[in-house]
Amino acid sequence: MDLYNNLLLGFQVALTLTNLSYALAGALLGTLIGVLPGLGPVATIAMLLPSVFALEATPALIMLAGIYYGAQYGGSTTAILINVPGEASSVVTAIDGYQMARQGRAGPALAIAGLGSFFAGCVGTAIIAAFAVPLAEMALRFGAAEYFSLMVLGLIGAVVLASGSLLKAVAMILLGLLLGQINTDAISGVGRFTFDVPELADGIGFTVIAMGFFGFGEIIANLGRPQEKREVFTTNVTGLMPTREDLKLAIPAVLRGTALGSVLGILPGGGALLASFASYTLEKRLARDPSRFGKGAIEGVAGPESANNAGAQTSFIPMLTLGIPSTAVMALMVGAMTLKGIQPGPQVMTSNPELFWGLIASMWVGNLMLILLNLPLIGIWIRLLKVPYKFLFPAITVFSCIGVYSLNNNVFDVVMTAAFAGAGYLFSRIGCEGAPLLLGFILGPMMEENLRRALLLGRGDWFVLVERPISAGLLAASALLIVVMLLPALRGKREEAFQED
Amino acid sequence: MTILRHRDFIAGAFFCVIGAGFAAASTFYAFGTSAHPGPGMMPFGLGLMLAVLGAVLAGGVVLSRGKPDPALPIAWRPFIVVMGAILLFGLLLERAGLLLTLPAVIATVSFAAPEVRWRDVAISAVVLTAGCWLLFIQGLKLLLPLWPQL
Numbered sequence: 001m002d003l004y005n006n007l008l009l010g011f012q013v014a015l016t017l018t019n020l021s022y023a024l025a026g027a028l029l030g031t032l033i034g035v036l037p038g039l040g041p042v043a044t045i046a047m048l049l050p051s052v053f054a055l056e057a058t059p060a061l062i063m064l065a066g067i068y069y070g071a072q073y074g075g076s077t078t079a080i081l082i083n084v085p086g087e088a089s090s091v092v093t094a095i096d097g098y099q100m101a102r103q104g105r106a107g108p109a110l111a112i113a114g115l116g117s118f119f120a121g122c123v124g125t126a127i128i129a130a131f132a133v134p135l136a137e138m139a140l141r142f143g144a145a146e147y148f149s150l151m152v153l154g155l156i157g158a159v160v161l162a163s164g165s166l167l168k169a170v171a172m173i174l175l176g177l178l179l180g181q182i183n184t185d186a187i188s189g190v191g192r193f194t195f196d197v198p199e200l201a202d203g204i205g206f207t208v209i210a211m212g213f214f215g216f217g218e219i220i221a222n223l224g225r226p227q228e229k230r231e232v233f234t235t236n237v238t239g240l241m242p243t244r245e246d247l248k249l250a251i252p253a254v255l256r257g258t259a260l261g262s263v264l265g266i267l268p269g270g271g272a273l274l275a276s277f278a279s280y281t282l283e284k285r286l287a288r289d290p291s292r293f294g295k296g297a298i299e300g301v302a303g304p305e306s307a308n309n310a311g312a313q314t315s316f317i318p319m320l321t322l323g324i325p326s327t328a329v330m331a332l333m334v335g336a337m338t339l340k341g342i343q344p345g346p347q348v349m350t351s352n353p354e355l356f357w358g359l360i361a362s363m364w365v366g367n368l369m370l371i372l373l374n375l376p377l378i379g380i381w382i383r384l385l386k387v388p389y390k391f392l393f394p395a396i397t398v399f400s401c402i403g404v405y406s407l408n409n410n411v412f413d414v415v416m417t418a419a420f421a422g423a424g425y426l427f428s429r430i431g432c433e434g435a436p437l438l439l440g441f442i443l444g445p446m447m448e449e450n451l452r453r454a455l456l457l458g459r460g461d462w463f464v465l466v467e468r469p470i471s472a473g474l475l476a477a478s479a480l481l482i483v484v485m486l487l488p489a490l491r492g493k494r495e496e497a498f499q500e501d
Numbered sequence: 502m503t504i505l506r507h508r509d510f511i512a513g514a515f516f517c518v519i520g521a522g523f524a525a526a527s528t529f530y531a532f533g534t535s536a537h538p539g540p541g542m543m544p545f546g547l548g549l550m551l552a553v554l555g556a557v558l559a560g561g562v563v564l565s566r567g568k569p570d571p572a573l574p575i576a577w578r579p580f581i582v583v584m585g586a587i588l589l590f591g592l593l594l595e596r597a598g599l600l601l602t603l604p605a606v607i608a609t610v611s612f613a614a615p616e617v618r619w620r621d622v623a624i625s626a627v628v629l630t631a632g633c634w635l636l637f638i639q640g641l642k643l644l645l646p647l648w649p650q651l
Contacts, residue, residue: 054641165509167558171516174551178523178544185540190530192540193523220583223613224576390614394607394625397583398633401590401606402599406643414591418584425580429573430508430515452538460536 006357007129013358014365019059023366026063030070031374035078035381039396041071043215045332046207047396047403049339057340058355062362064336065316068329069121069363072272072312073370076113076305077381080106089272089308092280096293096300103296108242110378112250112298113305114371120258120306121367124313127262128320129360132349135321139346142322144453145465149474151447154318154326156478157267158439159485166485169436172427176440177447179204186449199412206335207404208413209441210328212420213427213434215400219393220425242298250302253283257303261310266318267326272311279307313363320356321346324443328435331442504562506571513559520551579613586610598648599638603630 013019033039045064052060075090080097093113100109142150159169182193183203194200242250260282261275283303284293293300318326323345325331334344342352349356374381404417424434458464466472504510524545533539586609593602604626611622637643 050637050643051641053643167554168509168512171512171551171554171558174547174554175516175519178519178547178551181523181527181544181547185530187538188531188540190540192530192544193526216583216587219613220576220579223579223583223615390611390616390618390621391625393613394610394622395629397586397610398590398603398606398629401587402633402637402643402645405590405594406637406645409644411591411595414587414594418587418591421587422580422584426575429575430512431572432512448543451543455535455538460534462535 010357010361013354014361022059022063023362026066027070027366030067031074034071034074042328046210047399050406052336066366080109089276092304096297099296112302116254116302116306117309118371120310124310125364136346139322144450145471148450149471151443153474153478172436173440176437177444180441180444208416212417213424216421217424253299253303254306257306258310261307265311265314272308275307275311276304279303328438503569507562508572510559510562513555516555520548524548582613598646
């Protein structure tokens with residue numbers, strides 16, 4: 001009954017004209033950046049953070065959330081039509097989706113991707129609504145030790161999901177944690193590694209690193225790559241309706257993908273990406289004739305697309321219930337909440353119920369908008385694909401510069417962004433990824449504070465971390481993950497899964 | 502020579518130096534006891550872990566003599582131009598104002614592409630400057646300096 005009342009409140013908030021229009025704006029903008037390769041949701045949301053100043057908290061978060069799941073839809077469109085995954089999580093969609101397009105079946109591929117995503121989005125939203133209350137109640141009983149152990153699990157989860165070498169992913173996390181140590185120590189008030197630079201006293205801005213790595217670093221990488229010829233199947237998009245045979249194959253794949261994505265999405269570190277890979281592998285294994293995969297099997301589109309959308313929805317759960325951002329996008333959402341003076345965590349549900357439930361309801365509304373809008377609008381998105389990159393990157397550059405500057409009206413941040421842009425590009429040259437670093441950077445200060453508080457409360461006894469049952473369980477799960485990861489059999493499989501990257 | 506160019510060797514050496522640097526620098530801060538952890542404890546531990554990990558990564562390359570896996574080549578032109586354009590934005594904005602800074606930044610960053618056409622640069626400069634003015638100044642009401650400060 002409570003859930004019913006909560007959702008009713010949520011829909012009352014989400015269905016106001018203002019919030020509807022921001023959900024629409026977010027969904028459209030998300031699709032746009034999903035369609036445009038080389039511009040991801042992290043950079044876009046970072047660019048838009050200044051706009052949060054001008055908005056109320058609820059519409060602002062509704063819009064940012066819309067950008068995130070809208071990008072998942074948009075990314076699949078380009079994956080199918082031009083074999084360029086707009087988002088990392090659409091990489092596997094491109095394998096069979098593009099083949100379907102080449103066989104003149106782009107319409108059914110797009111329709112199945114859209115409908116599968118919609119179904120998965122609905123299920124994901126329902127899961128958030130159902131699990132949010134009990135999880136937040138549990139979170140209220142969490143002490144410092146539990147929070148610390150949970151973040152350890154999160155960071156280790158991020159390593160599993162990173163696509164390159166394990167050692168380098170761990171090193172990038174440690175580097176991120178260290179960069180997070182550049183600040184004024186929260187407990188003693190001592191400035192650490194600040195070299196008496198006043199701008200460093202509050203630490204390096206999260207947006208500075210995100211923008212440097214994911215905004216500008218990508219620009220450098222894109223321009224440094226020789227230009228490829230794109231083949232766009234525009235004329236072939238006729239007849240969206242899948243055949244009965246298509247549906248018979250696709251529906252079970254959608255159901256499996258949704259289940260897989262919902263579970264994996266909760267994992268910290270970007271479950272949507274892993275979910276799409278896992279779903280593709282699963283479909284291939286279950287198929288009666290696996291040789292069809294790679295040649296336009298509709299399950300290869302339906303499964304991963306549902307999985308990544310379900311994962312995108314459920315990745316909101318740790319952020320909304322625990323205040324712990326599990327991905328870079330979620331960290332930006334936390335940043336946006338903090339800008340509006342809302343402390344993220346389990347108490348948001350009781351202190352700002354209209355924000356919490358409004359956001360959840362708006363996700364369902366946004367998913368509905370996407371399916372209603374995107375199928376008819378596909379022609380427009382295709383035309384946008386023809387915008388040459390030479391007009392795109394100057395635009396990204398100036399928007400990002402203004403975004404970074406206006407967060408603190410601070411030139412120092414701009415200079416730091418330039419440094420991180422270069423660093424991000426150089427890291428990509430030696431096969432080191434930015435995502436684990438970013439996650440470490442976000443969680444670092446929180447982890448340190450909780451660890452030190454736990455030690456203070458435990459009178460200096462490190463065993464406090466394993467004496468409390470929940471904390472011990474979380475640490476055991478982390479240890480198990482490490483062991484599983486090091487098992488040779490699984491190691492090979494993991495490398496196999498990321499090979500298509 | 503191939504070892505020095507191996508991407509894991511470069512990464513390992515880098516992590517080792519940075520980790521050791523952080524660990525060394527954190528000895529300037531109070532380490533505390535485990536009952537009262539000081540500001541130096543966490544960075545020291547993390548720096549040490551990073552240094553060890555870097556050494557393992559680099560050492561693995563030296564010992565295994567596996568197949569060469571060199572770092573990808575650096576595209577110097579976009580690398581330098583993009584960083585320069587961001588710095589230019591920082592340098593100019595508070596002195597020259599947004600409406601002069603943006604065209605300058607756009608013109609600069611255009612050189613990151615292998616081919617520069619002045620007509621395209623001019624279009625970008627006009628459209629983007631006007632667009633930013635509409636969006637950020639008129640729309641979002643951000644307080645940014647518009648004209649040169651005298």
